[in-house]
Amino acid sequence: MQEFECEIGRFLDIDPKKVVTVNTGTSAVHLGLVACGIEKGDEVITPSFNNIADFQSIVALGGEPVFCDVRSDDLTIKVEEAESLITPKTKAIIGLDYGCSLMDYEALLAVAQKHGIRLLYDAAHSFGSVRENGVKVGGSEDLCTFSFDPVKNLTCIDGGAVVYHDLEEAQKAKHMRMLGQHQSQELLNSNSRSWTYDVDSVGFRYHLANLHAAIGLKQLEKIEFMKSRRREIFDRYQNGLQGLSGLYLPPKEDLDNVFPFIYVVRVLGGRRADFIDHLKGLGVETGMHWQAGHRFTHFKSFRRGPLPVTEEIVEQIVTIPMYPDLKDDECQKVIDSIRSFFA
Ligand SMILES: *Cc1c(COP(=O)(O)O)cnc(C)c1O
Numbered sequence: 001m002q003e004f005e006c007e008i009g010r011f012l013d014i015d016p017k018k019v020v021t022v023n024t025g026t027s028a029v030h031l032g033l034v035a036c037g038i039e040k041g042d043e044v045i046t047p048s049f050n051n052i053a054d055f056q057s058i059v060a061l062g063g064e065p066v067f068c069d070v071r072s073d074d075l076t077i078k079v080e081e082a083e084s085l086i087t088p089k090t091k092a093i094i095g096l097d098y099g100c101s102l103m104d105y106e107a108l109l110a111v112a113q114k115h116g117i118r119l120l121y122d123a124a125h126s127f128g129s130v131r132e133n134g135v136k137v138g139g140s141e142d143l144c145t146f147s148f149d150p151v152k153n154l155t156c157i158d159g160g161a162v163v164y165h166d167l168e169e170a171q172k173a174k175h176m177r178m179l180g181q182h183q184s185q186e187l188l189n190s191n192s193r194s195w196t197y198d199v200d201s202v203g204f205r206y207h208l209a210n211l212h213a214a215i216g217l218k219q220l221e222k223i224e225f226m227k228s229r230r231r232e233i234f235d236r237y238q239n240g241l242q243g244l245s246g247l248y249l250p251p252k253e254d255l256d257n258v259f260p261f262i263y264v265v266r267v268l269g270g271r272r273a274d275f276i277d278h279l280k281g282l283g284v285e286t287g288m289h290w291q292a293g294h295r296f297t298h299f300k301s302f303r304r305g306p307l308p309v310t311e312e313i314v315e316q317i318v319t320i321p322m323y324p325d326l327k328d329d330e331c332q333k334v335i336d337s338i339r340s341f342f343a
């Protein structure tokens with residue numbers, strides 16, 4: 001586990017002590033929100049278009065998600081609107097990168113700083129991407145969370161990490177991921193254990209098992225290959241699917257920076273179900289990331305801003321296959337299958 005943290009630190013060009021690996025991306029978001037000090041009644045602004053993990057983590061702390069809309073171009077948070085949703089109860093904002101697009105982190109950070117609240121950067125989609133300032137995602141931002149679940153760009157089968165700016169917060173998180181147990185660092189460093197320990201904080205059983213860390217270390221060795229292969233597939237789709245009326249593609253990205261994650265198209269005109277059936281009939285499996293958070297029974301009573309883009313896109317999005325092992329002819333089959341639907 002420590003070796004994996006060191007390698008992530010090296011990869012991101014940061015002090016490895018800032019990296020706290022955990023058992024899932026959900027645990028990472030949860031621990032990140034603990035660092036934000038979220039307690040009962042505190043509001044956390046999040047896109048409604050987000051992973052359930054984030055909503056559940058807010059609610060688990062007694063907090064209240066406040067649902068914000070996303071931009072229609074890249075489906076990341078609308079920054080001005082997030083600002084307009086801030087009230088005295090707001091403790092934090094969650095922003096995330098989506099698919100093959102990076103959010104405007106600097107603009108969202110400026111809003112958070114102006115209002116004296118924390119920003120949690122959920123970078124589950126963008127491990128290995130590079131921001132415009134030339135720094136890798138997670139290399140400079142405070143409270144950045146990653147997921148290493150089976151479909152993410154880097155996987156440990158199951159795993160996650162939080163990157164903290166503040167070494168003291170990182171140290172606290174290391175106690176929290178081990179049920180709040182606090183053992184002397186010297187003993188831990190010497191690889192022995194004391195039979196006595198103190199419990200000095202709230203705690204969870206969130207540590208990353210060494211078995212998973214070992215898988216993560218191996219995956220990390222292959223990351224440049226996986227990145228370039230995903231870029232090739234992204235390019236093939238962008239070129240092969242152009243010019244179909246009734247289909248929106250993801251925005252063109254500067255592929256020097258982005259490590260493409262999921263490839264999400266939007267099927268217009270209420271034809272999504274037919275589109276999915278058509279592809280399925282041709283042997284092409286699709287996915288859907290995500291349904292809108294504010295529509296789920298468990299979250300529908302929470303406050304929200306206007307959500308016109310979210311309402312529209314959740315009826316249109318379809319995730320098509322993209323993973324490093326996808327062969328060129330399989331990629332072409334996906335393209336041909338989609339083109340035949342619109343023919
Ligand atoms: C995958 C994901 C998570 C949760 O990560 P797990 O490892 O599946 O728990 C959180 N946020 C986003 C944006 C994700 O895509």
